[in-house]
Amino acid sequence: MNSIYEKIRQQINRVVKDAFETCAKNQTLPAVELPEIIVEVPRERGFGDFSTNVVMQAARQLRMPPRKAAEMLIQAMDLKDTYIERVECAGPGFINFYLNRYWLYDALKLIQEKQEHYGELDMGRNVRVNVEFVSANPTGPLHMGNARGGALGDCIANVLKKAGYDVTREFYINDTGNQIEKFGLSLEARYLQQLLGEDQVPFPEDGYHGEDIIEHAKAYIAQHGDSLLKETPEKRREILVQYALPINIERIRKMLSDYGIEYDVWFSEKTLHDNGEVADTIQFLKDNGYTVEKDGALWLSGEKLGLEKDEVLVRNNGVPTYLAADIAYHRNKFVKRGFDWCINLWGADHHGHVARMKAAMAPFGVSADRLHVVLFQLVHLYRNGEIVRMSKRTGKSISLEDLLEEVGRDAARFFFNLKTSGSHLDFDLDLAVSQSNENPVYYVQYAHARICSLIRKLKEEEGITLKDVAEIDLTLLTKDEELDLIRKLAEYPEEIALSAKTLEPSRLTRYVMDVAAHFHSFYNACRVKGEEEPLMMARLMLVDSTRIVIKNVLDLISIHAPEKM
RNA sequence: GUGCCAGUAGCUCAGCUGGAUAGAGCAACGGACUUCUAAUCCGUCGGUCGGGGGUUCGAAUCCUCUCUGGCACGCCA
Numbered sequence: 001m002n003s004i005y006e007k008i009r010q011q012i013n014r015v016v017k018d019a020f021e022t023c024a025k026n027q028t029l030p031a032v033e034l035p036e037i038i039v040e041v042p043r044e045r046g047f048g049d050f051s052t053n054v055v056m057q058a059a060r061q062l063r064m065p066p067r068k069a070a071e072m073l074i075q076a077m078d079l080k081d082t083y084i085e086r087v088e089c090a091g092p093g094f095i096n097f098y099l100n101r102y103w104l105y106d107a108l109k110l111i112q113e114k115q116e117h118y119g120e121l122d123m124g125r126n127v128r129v130n131v132e133f134v135s136a137n138p139t140g141p142l143h144m145g146n147a148r149g150g151a152l153g154d155c156i157a158n159v160l161k162k163a164g165y166d167v168t169r170e171f172y173i174n175d176t177g178n179q180i181e182k183f184g185l186s187l188e189a190r191y192l193q194q195l196l197g198e199d200q201v202p203f204p205e206d207g208y209h210g211e212d213i214i215e216h217a218k219a220y221i222a223q224h225g226d227s228l229l230k231e232t233p234e235k236r237r238e239i240l241v242q243y244a245l246p247i248n249i250e251r252i253r254k255m256l257s258d259y260g261i262e263y264d265v266w267f268s269e270k271t272l273h274d275n276g277e278v279a280d281t282i283q284f285l286k287d288n289g290y291t292v293e294k295d296g297a298l299w300l301s302g303e304k305l306g307l308e309k310d311e312v313l314v315r316n317n318g319v320p321t322y323l324a325a326d327i328a329y330h331r332n333k334f335v336k337r338g339f340d341w342c343i344n345l346w347g348a349d350h351h352g353h354v355a356r357m358k359a360a361m362a363p364f365g366v367s368a369d370r371l372h373v374v375l376f377q378l379v380h381l382y383r384n385g386e387i388v389r390m391s392k393r394t395g396k397s398i399s400l401e402d403l404l405e406e407v408g409r410d411a412a413r414f415f416f417n418l419k420t421s422g423s424h425l426d427f428d429l430d431l432a433v434s435q436s437n438e439n440p441v442y443y444v445q446y447a448h449a450r451i452c453s454l455i456r457k458l459k460e461e462e463g464i465t466l467k468d469v470a471e472i473d474l475t476l477l478t479k480d481e482e483l484d485l486i487r488k489l490a491e492y493p494e495e496i497a498l499s500a501k502t503l504e505p506s507r508l509t510r511y512v513m514d515v516a517a518h519f520h521s522f523y524n525a526c527r528v529k530g531e532e533e534p535l536m537m538a539r540l541m542l543v544d545s546t547r548i549v550i551k552n553v554l555d556l557i558s559i560h561a562p563e564k565m
Numbered sequence: 566g567u568g569c570c571a572g573u574a575g576c577u578c579a580g581c582u583g584g585a586u587a588g589a590g591c592a593a594c595g596g597a598c599u600u601c602u603a604a605u606c607c608g609u610c611g612g613u614c615g616g617g618g619g620u621u622c623g624a625a626u627c628c629u630c631u632c633u634g635g636c637a638c639g640c641c642a
Contacts, residue, residue: 322641418578
């Protein structure tokens with residue numbers, strides 16, 4: 001068993017179904033097909049611990065007022081061997097379940113039993129999922145979009161893993177094509193400028209203007225001198241790209257690693273061209289009638305795939321487009337490597353690409369729902385209440401490196417995971433570094449440190465450590481603050497399930513803030529140290545369980561859980 | 566012009582597979598440290614859920630129209 005909620009849902013499900021069968025047998029209710037029984041937690045505590053609206057859903061088929069049907073059901077319920085203490089009908093026809101406290105005590109036992117494995121589910125058993133994220137152009141430093149995409153993608157991967165999926169994290173390296181062409185031209189111009197003087201060599205209008213390009217040129221000259229002057233421009237660019245690209249990729253890898261992200265696969269786009277998979281994919285589409293020829297180019301047929309318009313696959317100069325490579329890439333993921341499910345994280349400015357990418361999988365027998373694109377909105381940085389576009393130091397747009405330098409990894413990961421991916425994100429730099437009650441990062445970390453401190457003190461000053469669960473009387477936990485905290489901790493597996501289902505890990509960030517809030521309330525209302533041994537031990541178990549959950553969530557969002565602050 | 570996303574408290578946002586009296590944090594105001602960390606807690610204030618219409622027992626949630634903001638509509642990626 002992984003979740004008390006799951007257990008309770010099963011109990012309620014069984015109780016309702018059995019009661020319904022009894023009623024059908026007595027003919028107090030018509031024997032109809034019941035809809036799925038949805039069990040939820042009512043907003044108001046007074047409406048019980050759990051409730052279901054099943055008779056309202058079924059009111060039409062039952063041909064009876066919901067309240068009346070509910071009453072019949074409740075009368076027929078057998079509550080033996082359940083947590084359910086009593087059942088009431090309320091409102092327009094809700095059935096409210098009031099539970100005894102043992103479900104909460106069992107929830108605590110479950111946490112202690114599972115420890116860091118608490119919250120793990122088997123939702124994704126045998127499902128292999130590929131999560132591809134960041135995939136930044138290796139032509140320069142990582143920007144805010146990469147930072148948000150990185151935080152989201154990594155967290156989604158963590159959550160899916162926790163939910164039992166077989167997860168592969170992947171970075172797609174755009175190491176060929178137009179961007180690289182531009183990269184080469186920029187490097188070449190900077191190289192020549194260094195050797196021949198800036199005025200002697202024009203810099204390409206749409207080139208990469210960053211300082212890093214000049215640094216690459218200087219570094220290359222320092223190591224290899226002016227030997228490229230005598231090469232052909234093509235050869236020169238090739239050598240410069242071969243020199244600078246691995247450095248950039250390594251920098252990206254290092255930067256993301258500092259950010260807490262480690263990939264399983266670094267996938268090179270170039271290999272798809274070199275080994276013929278792009279050509280083969282285009283040929284396959286052509287052979288199966290998914291293409292049209294027009295204006296000297298080869299187009300993906302929009303009509304054939306249900307798209308609004310055709311898209312170029314091969315330009316009239318014979319060079320395949322990014323789309324062609326991307327189709328080959330996804331075909332590689334699904335068909336060649338056999339992933340059941342692929343998740344891509346893209347900036348919202350790429351939303352136009354989603355429909356064609358999904359549609360383009362159909363020819364390969366891959367249904368659109370196996371490709372899931374998570375679009376995330378742009379990030380706006382604020383300082384002193386004003387929007388910040390440029391780095392003070394470099395005058396360029398703010399890089400991930402700048403951000404980590406200014407606010408640190410914990411704050412960055414926390415704030416990028418605080419809002420749902422679909423909403424625009426305003427990142428307040430002042431708030432992220434402020435050591436105050438306004439900063440939610442500290443709020444959560446402080447709760448963890450407080451717990452660790454408490455546990456440490458008990459051990460060091462009193463020699464007290466947590467006893468075996470079997471020897472602890474949890475029924476001594478009766479105060480609202482205690483029970484509310486346990487209730488919150490019991491929700492954790494539900495949060496994992498919902499985060500995995502919706503691919504919205506930001507709810508975990510909000511959840512852990514909630515856990516911290518309940519802990520702080522508990523802490524102010526109840527003492528641990530100095531209480532009589534049995535109560536102290538029960539509370540210590542609650543506190544330690546809280547520690548386990550907070551640590552668990554902070555690990556998922558890749559934020560440090562300090563033991564002291 | 567067409568499409569996608571968003572519009573909820575002064576601010577930043579949850580809630581959106583229809584459910585009971587729409588939530589949280591911050592800000593504002595008033596309280597709580599002899600006792601395990603006050604980076605904390607408790608309380609008060611705060612809403613025509615952008616607007617109109619519709620669907621039904623019930624709508625912030627679904628449909629439709631409309632207004633506002635962002636983005637996309639390339640032989641760029």
